[in-house]
Amino acid sequence: MISARMNRPIRVLLLSGATIAVAALAAACGTEKISVPSSDPTHSGAVLFSQRCAGCHTLSYAGTHGSASNARTREITNGPSFDQRCERPIDRVLYAIQNGGFSGAIMPQNIVVGQDAIAVAQFVAKYAGRQAPKQPGVTPCIAQPIGTLPAAVALAHATASTAASTGSPPTPAVTAAAIGAAAHRKSAKPKHR
Template identity: 55%
Template sequence: MMRLPKSITLLAAAVAVSLTLAACGEQKIEVSKSSPEFASAEVFKERCAGCHTFGKAGTRGSAANIRTRERTDGPNFDVRHECVQRVLYAIQNGGFSGAVMPANIVVGERARELAEFIAKYAGVDAGPRPEGTGDEANGYQCTSERSPEALAEESEQTDAGDN
């Protein structure tokens, strides 16, 4: 019977342990694969998971404790309400400070779809979305009951006004 060298056996054991530990931290996307929003959940998981917590996309990137927070920790979207315009602004401009988040991390229609996905599910653990909390005063209309058609129309009006 042939014996494997000790180094190969140790390497195989280390790889097995690493794969097991990596699987322990993996979270599943909560949106159904058959949902049209699944693609946005995947994009969020691929591009935003390192800095943001969002259960719908299966990510845990934000600090759970404010005292252990790092400079690169973004908002926890499980407990923070957002609206489409604010999220789209952050995606296009690198957050609100422009210091940490890369600008245009997602572009075009994919960016709008991602913003709509985040806005739809953001704050689900925080209870009902507070109305009139200041976004409108800052130029953001964050009414939660707008249809996708209304959002598209607003986008077209905004784009026409930019020219």
């Protein structure tokens, strides 16, 4: 019939409309809210995390869902969910960022560097592990010490922004070379930790 033929373009239009709607919804998933208040010194770390780490890690405080939720459909690049996994102390997180996870095999190294890496590490160390199941005899993540970063790195950070929150005074004497050297020492670490 003629009318069936005439309807076809309309059906195609409707269908592509639906596709666009689905795409818009999918895109919205990627822009889920960061729930760390902007007054929190780790807010910038949360933003960076949502931009750089979202594809492979879940951490609801940054609105990311990159970890696998089903073992049968997981992909090799799915990293641990930081809602579940405690990531303290903080120097461990920085090490993982520099090394590419602990194995160095799947996660790329140095996705964020310098101040950005420190900011992300601070955010992850603070907010990871909050949905970990409670286990008798295991100290909840939030009660575990968050630790400190190696001196040169911590000082570099203090000069950057949050001297007040870390309690260490800004030290103008810290040079980029010193920070670079510290970063180098870190990346030369042995494989296992």
